[in-house]
Amino acid sequence: MTQATAMIIGASSQLSQTLAKQFSEQNVELVLFVQNPESIKPLTDSLTTPVTVYPLAIEQPKQLIEQIETAWQTHNGAHLVIINTGLNGYDPALPWQLDEDIIDVNVKGFAAVANSVFKLLCEQGYGQLAAINSIAGLRGGPNVAYHASKAFAQSYLEGLSMHAQRLKLPVTISDIQLGLLDKAAMQGNKFWLPPIDKVASQIIKGLQKGKRKFYVTKRWRLVAWLTVGLPEFIYNTRHWKPKKKR
Numbered sequence: 001m002t003q004a005t006a007m008i009i010g011a012s013s014q015l016s017q018t019l020a021k022q023f024s025e026q027n028v029e030l031v032l033f034v035q036n037p038e039s040i041k042p043l044t045d046s047l048t049t050p051v052t053v054y055p056l057a058i059e060q061p062k063q064l065i066e067q068i069e070t071a072w073q074t075h076n077g078a079h080l081v082i083i084n085t086g087l088n089g090y091d092p093a094l095p096w097q098l099d100e101d102i103i104d105v106n107v108k109g110f111a112a113v114a115n116s117v118f119k120l121l122c123e124q125g126y127g128q129l130a131a132i133n134s135i136a137g138l139r140g141g142p143n144v145a146y147h148a149s150k151a152f153a154q155s156y157l158e159g160l161s162m163h164a165q166r167l168k169l170p171v172t173i174s175d176i177q178l179g180l181l182d183k184a185a186m187q188g189n190k191f192w193l194p195p196i197d198k199v200a201s202q203i204i205k206g207l208q209k210g211k212r213k214f215y216v217t218k219r220w221r222l223v224a225w226l227t228v229g230l231p232e233f234i235y236n237t238r239h240w241k242p243k244k245k246r
């Protein structure tokens with residue numbers, strides 16, 4: 001492979017599209033997986049490097065693994081694979097359906113991709129597997145299954161990294177701990193809501209440095225540190241609310 005190739009699994013989100021644009025500007029060939037390939041036509045038309053789009057069946061792990069393996073052979077492997085699929089949702093009634101959907105995408109689908117890509121990278125003998133994860137995985141939270149699924153992803157990636165070291169292969173596993181951008185956006189908080197270009201370029205820089213785990217944007221590292229260290233009676237902000245008078 002003379003030109004670097006990056007695969008993005010879950011390429012429809014704004015962040016994935018910005019990453020694709022920045023990779024293309026750096027002359028990287030792109031292989032994109034997306035639920036509805038037509039939905040990213042404006043993006044693919046605008047890219048200057050070769051780009052191929054495949055459908056993404058994240059809820060059907062067996063089919064998904066076959067799709068990835070086929071694309072891998074067609075493109076003669078890849079230098080970098082980024083997993084950026086994710087489902088989030090909150091309902092105080094805690095319906096099982098919501099949890100099941102989140103587990104299907106964020107746990108089952110995520111593990112199927114990470115497992116198959118890791119083995120393909122090992123066969124290839126080098127490369128990088130990265131996942132856009134969340135600091136939500138550091139503690140439990142009201143979006144119960146989402147927080148738990150991000151803890152799963154963090155642990156899974158650490159385990160794969162251990163396997164790469166055991167095999168003494170130059171296969172890098174990167175856990176990108178993204179801040180809670182949606183929450184910052186909802187609160188209209190510009191301090192915590194960096195421009196998407198900045199988020200993408202920090203991700204690419206961290207990946208190029210081969211970082212095992214890093215926070216984007218960097219200031220979320222402090223929040224992560226505090227989140228882990230706080231005792232539950234402070235972390236759980238519901239304890240802060242004054243009790244209703246009878």
Ligand SMILES: NC(=O)c1ccc[n+]([C@@H]2O[C@H](COP(=O)([O-])OP(=O)(O)OC[C@H]3O[C@@H](n4cnc5c(N)ncnc54)[C@H](OP(=O)(O)O)[C@@H]3O)[C@@H](O)[C@H]2O)c1
Nearest residue numbers: 010011012013035058085086132133134178179180181182
């Ligand atoms: N946004 C935030 O504030 C934030 C903060 C921290 C971490 N993160 C993490 O960043 C990652 C991406 O989040 P995002 O906010 O960019 O989310 P997003 O815009 O909702 O994108 C999620 C991606 O997952 C795909 N996806 C979801 N369900 C799918 C399904 N059933 N089948 C196939 N594809 C499916 C989506 O495809 P479609 O568009 O085709 O549905 C999309 O490509 C997630 O892992 C998330 O946990 C996000």
